Amino acid sequence: MTLKPALLAATARALLLSACAATTSTAAPVAAPPAPPAAPAAPQAQAAEQLHALFKAADEDNLRRNPLSALFRGDMRYADQLGDYFTDAYYAAERGAAEKELGELAAIDRAALSPTDQIAYDVFKWQDSLQLRGNSPDILALTAVRPIDHFYGFHTFYPDLASGEGAAPFKTVKDYEDNIKRHHQYAVLLDRAIGRFREGMASGVVQPKLVVRNVIDQLDLQLAQGVEGSTFYAPVKSFPADIPAADQQRLRAETAAVIRDEIRPAYVRLKEFLKNEYLPVAREGVGLVHMKSGPELYTFLIEQNTTLPLSADYVHNLGLSEVARIRGEMEAIKEKVGFKGTLAEFFHYLSTDRKFQPPSKEWLRDGYYAIGKRVDARVGEYFSTLPKTPLEIRPVPDYREKTDAAGSYNSGTPDGSRPGVFYYNTYDLPSRFTWGMETLYLHEAAPGHHFQISLAQENEALPNFMRFGGNTAYVEGWALYAETLWDEFGMETDPYQRFGGLNDEMLRAMRLVVDSGIHAKGWTRDQAIQYMLDNSSMGKTDATAEVERYIAIPGQALAYKIGQLKILELRARAEKALGPKFDLREFHAQVLDTGALPLTVLEKKIDDWIAAKKG
Template sequence: MTRIFRRAAPKRNSSYFARTMFNSLCLASIATLSLGAAPAKAAPAATGPAASGAVTETARLNAWLDAKYDEELGFSPIARSFQGDKTDQARIDDLSESASDRRLAWLRKSVMQLKAGFDRTQLSPDGRLSYDLWVYSYEEAARAARFKRNVFVFDQLFGAHTRLAQVLIAAHKVDEPADMDAYVTRIGGIRRGLLQQLDIAKRNAAAGSRVPRFAYETMIRQARTLVTGAPFTGQGDSAIWTDAQAKVDGLLRAGKIDAATGAIYKATARKALLEEWLPAYQAVIAWFESELPKADAVATGVGKNPNGAAYYAAMLASSTTTTLNADEIHRLGIAEVGRIRQEMEALKAKVGFTGPLRDFFKYLREDDRFYYPDTDEGRQAYIEAATGHIAFIRQQLPRYFGILPKAGVTVQRVEAYREIPGGPQEYQMPAADGSRPGVFYIHLADMRAMPIPQLEVVTYHEALPGHHMNYAIAQELRGVPRFRRFLSINAYQEGWGLYSEKLAKEMGAYQDPYSDFGRLTTEMWRAIRLVLDTGLHAKGWTEEQAIAYFLANSPLTEAQIRSEVRRYIVMPGQATGYKIGMIRIEQLRQKAQAKLGARFDIRGFHDVVLGGGQLPLDLLERRVDEWITESCRAGKAAGSRGC
């Protein structure tokens, strides 16, 4: 088996960079899902005094880490809300730079306490994994702090101007009157948080780190949408006013308040929106508008920015959890593009298309048969089709997984205030208490940017057997410290998402050859990302050069491609984790199959990959290797041959 990766050294945890934009927001992929079954058991572990001591010491470590995680959550009431925890629900995180510095100092101290209080050699294998991951988080945070002036605080996809609104609309639960009191208080907190983020953005822009003009244009529209409609100016109700009224009405229907109290709550919320929310958004919009003439009209990557090359190298290391450099990743991407083109040629011939591949791409982009109508009925048909594919895969899961999620996953259109034509689909995790399911969010503003051949594969990536599995299983693990249930590691989660697209084919999906071509399209998409991300940020490519390469090698629509390329520009390095993570998971599966032979169990392999929570790729390999060793030991003990 050819290995294309080197182990990262020192160890790095991509959770920090995945959370950089929300370092104080702490929105980074937080939610929870229930488990249907316990993780598949490996072969019996060693017994005796030493093993018993390791179990005891690991239990002590887990208790210590849980206490530390509770302390860490004290920095982020927002994180608690996304987990379904109402503790400090009236508060918004301190989003200032000084607060980020205090959190880093706390992490540094916690690692010193960890090393002083525990002997790593006396822990169980899983205890050592927890120990390493905690150190990992600090090392990543410390390294990232060196590049704080390089970060884009606001962008068109994950900026604080839209994500803070999501805290109230999507995460803040209102079951009792006190929850509505907290909601109104939080409106003022959002003002403070937005202005703190704006202060950091101004410093970073002054240092030479500002998003391109297209991002400011989109962000201005997004922010204006959040202050348009009642109780502000404009027609209809704003998204936040609609949400506030709905939550008060929910208390009324539940009999928790009377009509007079409901009217008071609505008046109080309206006052807070006009006096707190509106001025903050006006300040943000004014700054976006002042930045617009200074921003690059010809967009490219961060390599040109002060310290940009070092920043991009750090982002690659974080996003891939390997030491592959930009040139190596670029070459890997070109090789993968060539390989997938050959598979596309074969499938093109299978459907009877006789022209060149570029003409087939054009046919897929332009023929009406491959699109739902750009109407409300067409959008609903898209959502229903995605829901049907989820139902099909759910029936197949027990043959491939021992660990199954209980909570459901729904399909929803992205909220209007943050929807982007051709924008990337996304997954939001369920709440810990089961009050909110997982959500597969779809941008449906432009149905010509949503080809039917790609519908099936994107659904598998975002829902089942993709992100709903990898997040849900991690976040309901028992017997591991809680912080591991909420880690977000780019190469792992996106590598799993891409691996699951191909796994779905093993599970019987893609019966329509055009949907199978859609699967190849999205794999090509991720291979192209390796070329474009490194091209933009390390080789000086422009947005238009990147779009031209994408169009030449993919049937994605130009609207999709432009949105994708703009995503890569504002999120340097992130797009490289998909293909690199997928290849590593496939390599680990091949290794296990080769070592275990007839003893290889696909359910056991998937449970090992998913059953430890999200991990950097080198630690994932260590976990799989331990499973292989234990499986061999069990086989020999039972008199089986092999290994």
């Protein structure tokens, strides 16, 4: 599984680090008599006013710098703009904004704030500090010169945006015109990426050959679509009924022209550059340990993704311990179903017997629909607030299914105008084992990503950076924690489905071992794939996609297990401390009602809640 916020790395950081809180003021009536001098504001009110004003100004600035962040919220003020990504000016603006905002935050008396505002203060400080570090010259020298990969590249994200099924709306003539304007900028951005790659060639900081080959393959797939078969052409194949025929004809012609004359030539230029110039100098070693200053970058990425200052060795050893524990539970399932043979033979049985393979894509779809109905019937027992944003279940689009995860989630809009979407992958259908369906749904949809992201976005009492931002450890940690609620929901009563839950948990434990193995200990791609095959019933297709994902985006996969373990630790702490006073619905509300918090901030919040409940 992977959360797909539908943004590439730069844009995802922009969403992560955006900030705002709405404030209102009321003018005095014109005929009112002069008011007496106002009493000095109470320290708490004054500090809160300063804090919320900072949030509001920071968010407005962020949306101007990162117009796609606004588009994903349903804010159409900058909908004709793609953004100034990959430029020196962009990175300088991000760095300057963080410096300015941290300076203003330091001038606010945190002690005078309410408990909720103190949480907001701490999260904002953490996020801006991270943004400042991520945009420092030392880090940019290692990241900006590798502008795209096969997982977080504009070429993977932007087609979704412009497909007619993504975040960009296609309801009015202006929506279509804005889309065409973004297309022009997209072609420029692709050429800009070539310039950044050349800088990396000069400095000796380059992508692995494996990543480059995958990107070339992705470009080939999109080029093979032609013009009218292109994902970019899809929105003009049908129009809303109220768009005049003359406008339809014009927009269809303009869309075809920009695809034919700008986007496709830019794809060809990028592909030929990567194939003929970049690939020969790309590195053989897949891990950051083989890249100039790679170990230093990996240390930063561990903290960025887990929100904790952990060493690669700690992460690796924790993963080994979790793998051993989960293997023991898998052995128990093997015994329960009466399988005679080794665990490896059980894995082989589960991954090869036809009874565990979906008979058709339609069967897989209907299976997920049925699981969703079962969850819906029980979810109110364990959650006091349910999302208003609708949830849809869709297959992964064919142009990216080969390199996509088994499942993913795209967030909707707070007003419900765009639903949240759980994507299931039908590529290599025999590898989409039926015993993994329940746990995948709990993670991606309800009560996993869809609940956490939607409830935060819908909570207008929060400042916008807490509604729309987040960090991987919390977001993915929550989704993995949601998998552990199988018992409460009456799921995984079939021992094979319970094995599926363990298999997915094993995946996240193996990620700690494999990600750190690749990027800190020099593991090869094949070594990492074999480790995953040896310790789970993953098919080779999925194991390969997972490993190549870790190669492309180091550190991100560590966050799942680290975040889950922290939430489980906090729940156990609360259950022990509160005894009969513990209420699972209330605990879930405490975890979810302030958005995605850094794990240290979440821990303090839960400790404070426990203390208040104990009296």
